[in-house]
Amino acid sequence: RPRPITPPCDLRLQSQEVQVNLGSGDGARRSMMGDSSTLLSYYHEDAKTMYEVFQRGLHITGERDGPFLGSRLPNQPYKWLSYREVSLQLAEHLGSGLLSQGCQPSPDQFIGVFAQNRPEWIISELACYTYSMVVVPLYDTLGPDAIRYIINTAEISTVICDKAQKAAVLLENVQRGDTPGLKMIILMDAFDTQLLEEAQKCSVHIRALRDPPGPDDLSIVCFTSGTTGNPKGVMLTHGNVVADFAGFLKVTDKVIFPNQDDVLISFLPLAHMFERLIEAVVICHGGRIGFFQGDIRLLPDDMKALRPTIFPVVPRLLNRMYDKVRA
Template identity: 75%
Template sequence: MLAFVLVSGSLWILLELSSTLMEKMQAQEMLSGLRVPDMDDLGRFFSSLPTSTLVGIGALAAVLAYWLATRPRPIKPPCSLLHQSEEVPHEGGGRRSMMCDHSKLLTHYHDDARTMYEVFQRGLHISGDGPCLGSRLPNQPYKWMSYKEVTSRAEHLGSGLLYQGCKASPDQFIGVFAQNRPEWIISELACYTYSMVVVPLYDTLGPDAIRFIINTADISTVICDKVEKAQVLLANVERAETPALRRIVLMDVLDSALVERGHGCGVHVQAMQEVEALGRDYHRKPLPPSPDDLSIVCFTSGTTGNPKGVMLTHGNVVADFSGFLKVTDKVIFPNQDDCLISFLPLAHMFERLIEIFSQANSPLKRCLLNFAAKRKGAEVSSGIIRSNSVWDKIFFSKIQASLGGRLRMIITGAAPTSPTVLGFLRAALGCQVYEAYGQTECTAGCTFTTPGDWTPGHVGAPLPCNLIKLVDVPEKNYFAAKGEGEVCVKGPNVFMGYLKDPERTAETLDPDGWLHTGDIGKWLPNGTLKIVDRKKHIFKLAQGEYISPEKIENIYIRSEPVAQLYVHGDSLQSCLVGIVVPDTEVMPMWAKKKGILGTYKDLCKNTELKKAILEDLVRLGKASSLHSFEQVKNIYIHSEMFSIENGLLTPTLKAKRPELREFFKEKIEQLYSAISM
């Protein structure tokens, strides 16, 4: 239609114009009885227009057509964002993802990738021996190993371990004591290639925990990265605290003194290259595992007592990441050009991003930055995620470049992210930022943000690999009938149990296979989950560390001038703060010894006294081996005792933590603000 006046292929705009003209002429006909014009009439009408008018119409049409073709479009959600999960019959209120195959939960994504060994082999096949593991020194380019190089090194390392007495069996546990580096992955793959089990060791757990893990898992071989860690392991053997340890394989350059020290206590210390060389000479054909075989034992730090060894099968791990793939496969399916960057803890990365904006050092810059963030935030709210807007070019390109400039996806977990931070990241990074929730016992995640749902304040819907239900917690007034209760998870991603700990396994994993997380959740109307509380007085800090405040309070209460105290932290903060009530009789005398004088009321406001008490608390914490993240970083001195009368203590004189948190809400905010200044 109207082909004689089409310019730049803009058919739609001229059809709109002709439609409008037709409507107007039809209206005139109704009023005056005139004949409705046909297409010849319209043709003559446009032919009568001046050339300049036609050119203007054509130019406008071309601009509008270009805008329509290139305008940003929102991500198309894989399901209705108003209905992201549904209740499953006969599962006691359990809910499943709307992306689930309704006949069963997802166990794997690809038929030829049901174990971690098969997953790697699939990567080798698809990549055509492309780059696999990359690492770099500061300010240096990445150096890459290909899939075949990694496979070869893993087979050689595994063969070398077998030659020296290790078994190709899920009963063979190999410790890995190292930071993230390519050799970590090679060691892990070596274990999977020969059906052995990886047991990560973390120095953040402390020396007692490392000894406990080695003894509990009967670890005779540990692969570690640095000489210093090898020395820690040898010291344990010398003190007869880890009698099973017989071999240390070192990733870094071998120290001859270390070899001699190991020889003196019956431990064979050798270089990783030496073990791989043995494996080349005495190569063994791979003996891969089955999906039901144990793949890894991850010891969690816990809050009290010894760490718990979470036993995860190959099937557990494959099911969990298959759930992530299923949720995102329509919007951002990984391809062979993608790189995965291990950036832990992410709290440090968020801090670095914020630091980039300390450059907004004038009111005008801050005003423009806030405006840009709001405009990008408005796009995110409408479902549009992009990095090519004018605001990106002016303000956010530096942040995006600091992460390589090709970022497509970020997944954050471990602890809930502040809605403000999450919104800013989605706007500034110009990529899809997803939030996941879960714990080691369900492999990693059990909920995940649905693509297209960029609203903060929840942790998404259940993954397609698991069900989630809420159960009553009457002592805290949470009831499943109201859509609130303890979060429980069931599915192929749920762990086998705790290593050699049937009692704690029974406390966490019920007879019907439901994992009881200890977190309190709430179903939102759209089928997403919100985490609102903990069943016990345990919480996570922003970097993912669990905290037991009572344990810390029981240590700090030994401080001479302290009568009462309340330790506070939450999942949006990376440190602890405290409320301290001094002893009315002891504190003034204690202060006088330190040269600080005044009445009790005056001393409670004295900054020198506050500093002295804080130092004493930290001293006690160090003496009791508290970790750095378990120490309070700021305190407020309160002059009135917690009591039954003011509602801060129970009739049995126990602290009412929710009431204390609410009562001191303003002071707590001030304490955190002072830390960040």
């Protein structure tokens, strides 16, 4: 039986206050984990952007071309796309398709992704990074007003979404004049002619889904719900994200270090940076990512089938799982 991991610090004292003049009267705190005297920008010399993070994972798998993104249908085993399939056959093709539709290979080009966790989410992200474009996640729980606000604020002209129902909602916004800048929707799933007809009425193009950035270039804009007012867009560069997971590796590398044999189950929303961070760590070291079926009630069955070694999770979910085991 595996031994439990020894925490890198006392979990009852994970940070301490430091004296910094912030001008607002609020105190600052620093982590008790790792070397506080060194500010990390990256962990690996060859992984300074999110594009390079994937390229490193691709290089590590090499001739073995290891499995990368996995998904499953009910009562079916996981089916995997390899690193090379995702890179050469999917991400680069999708990125080229975006360019052919008028998107610019620039950090000023924002692409919306409106989908549940699935392989196409990561493929869409990598397609953007391959051509220096920026990802802006959208998700249902933000609410319709916030989604309209984000599309307008980020000046999103193209949204990649998973289901026709979500595309219909986006089209309704355009038809009402709420999001006049939205010009193209790319769908992961099949759609019918009625959706095309509705799109033509408001001059939106519907498409079916089938120069690398630098560390200072924008990688992703995460809109938070915020405590007051409209959602706040947090602008993260490739360097920001890579530095974040470099810090994670630094404080855990003496206890556990990811490798090609690791398998992560993707459950927490990819629109949240915690899930993105841990998945980036797995990608950078050639590991595998398997996605849950989308139903939390089936999560235990997914974990039994996938047998993950890494599970990004929040305390609330652990409490629910604990209560279920004790019941």
